[in-house]
Amino acid sequence: MAELNSASDLRFFGTVTSSVSHELKNVLAIVNENAGMIEDLLAFAAQGRAIDPARLLLAAQAIKTQIRRGDAIIKNLNRLAHSVDETAEAIVVDQAIELALGLTARMAAMRGVAVAMVPPAHSVVVRTAPFAFQQLMWRCLDDATACAASLGGAIDITVETVAHGACIRLKGPAGRGPDPLTGQKDQALLDSVGAKAAVDPATGEMIITLNPIKDS
Amino acid sequence: MRVLLVDDEEQLVSTLAERLSLRGIQASWVTSGVAALELVETETFDLAILDVKIPKISGLELKKRLQALHPGMKFIFLTGHGSEDDFKIGVAEAGEDFYLVKPVKIESLLEKMNEAMLQQGKGQ
Numbered sequence: 001m002a003e004l005n006s007a008s009d010l011r012f013f014g015t016v017t018s019s020v021s022h023e024l025k026n027v028l029a030i031v032n033e034n035a036g037m038i039e040d041l042l043a044f045a046a047q048g049r050a051i052d053p054a055r056l057l058l059a060a061q062a063i064k065t066q067i068r069r070g071d072a073i074i075k076n077l078n079r080l081a082h083s084v085d086e087t088a089e090a091i092v093v094d095q096a097i098e099l100a101l102g103l104t105a106r107m108a109a110m111r112g113v114a115v116a117m118v119p120p121a122h123s124v125v126v127r128t129a130p131f132a133f134q135q136l137m138w139r140c141l142d143d144a145t146a147c148a149a150s151l152g153g154a155i156d157i158t159v160e161t162v163a164h165g166a167c168i169r170l171k172g173p174a175g176r177g178p179d180p181l182t183g184q185k186d187q188a189l190l191d192s193v194g195a196k197a198a199v200d201p202a203t204g205e206m207i208i209t210l211n212p213i214k215d216s
Numbered sequence: 217m218r219v220l221l222v223d224d225e226e227q228l229v230s231t232l233a234e235r236l237s238l239r240g241i242q243a244s245w246v247t248s249g250v251a252a253l254e255l256v257e258t259e260t261f262d263l264a265i266l267d268v269k270i271p272k273i274s275g276l277e278l279k280k281r282l283q284a285l286h287p288g289m290k291f292i293f294l295t296g297h298g299s300e301d302d303f304k305i306g307v308a309e310a311g312e313d314f315y316l317v318k319p320v321k322i323e324s325l326l327e328k329m330n331e332a333m334l335q336q337g338k339g340q
Binding site: 021022023025026028029030031032033034036037040044059062065066109110111112149 | 224225227228231232234235238269270271272296317318319320322
């Protein structure tokens with residue numbers, strides 16, 4: 001298993017688990033209220049008051065919906081946890097982006113930004129560092145949603161095969177600032193996944209070119 | 217008692233409002249700070265129950281804006297965010313007694329609501 005030994009890796013894991021735990025708290029809170037509603041209605045029934053079975057059904061269905069939601073959240077966290085199992089492997093890029101979108105959903109919602117990926121015609125497979133790729137996507141989506149929140153607009157993501165790798169485009173509102181991934185740590189992150197990143201300020205598009213990496 | 221609930225989770229806030237209504241409390245709910253500020257332009261509330269983390273306007277910022285419009289309004293915070301920093305900020309704003317972590321027992325919430333209504337400006 002790859003060693004998780006850098007401060008930035010730990011910060012990323014901490015950020016994600018904090019977000020996930022917050023969302024799971026909300027899931028539990030909704031289950032709590034709907035279970036309480038069922039108890040309230042049954043208490044009324046015990047007092048001889050008429051209750052609406054449809055309302056009971058709504059509460060039960062709400063609980064089941066939240067169970068599905070919680071299960072999806074935990075599945076995503078589990079996938080992220082297992083992304084450190086290998087230092088490098090062939091990943092399905094669009095599926096990895098779907099995972100990143102799941103992990104960043106709450107962040108985007110808090111900023112009021114809709115983020116969606118257009119599914120590619122064919123799955124795009126590239127050999128890369130899976131955990132570092134998730135870290136890179138989080139970094140890019142954090143920047144993109146923050147820009148979109150201030151400028152107003154949504155983020156559309158496309159991915160396609162290019163040469164031996166992949167090209168990922170995050171298109172947001174025009175007028176955003178320059179490439180955010182220019183620091184030393186950002187460059188190290190890009191290098192670890194075999195990626196280059198650039199921003200077209202005229203179109204507001206962040207372009208990530210992903211090339212296959214060799215096992216270290 | 218007229219209560220305003222604000223939380224971006226509609227399933228949560230609507231059900232909680234309904235349960236409070238079953239107990240004879242007039243409860244209205246919205247899912248954003250913007251909607252809360254719009255609602256208080258035409259309706260008055262004795263108490264607001266706010267989620268700390270809501271989109272665009274934080275619960276703490278919303279409290280300040282609501283308080284400026286209605287200085288007598290009391291506040292309780294609900295949060296699913298259990299970080300130490302958030303707790304310290306929330307307690308500083310609302311007082312430890314009025315900062316509750318989700319999921320909450322409705323009996324505990326009702327107790328806090330009555331205490332908040334009896335409070336005279338302390339931590340509010």
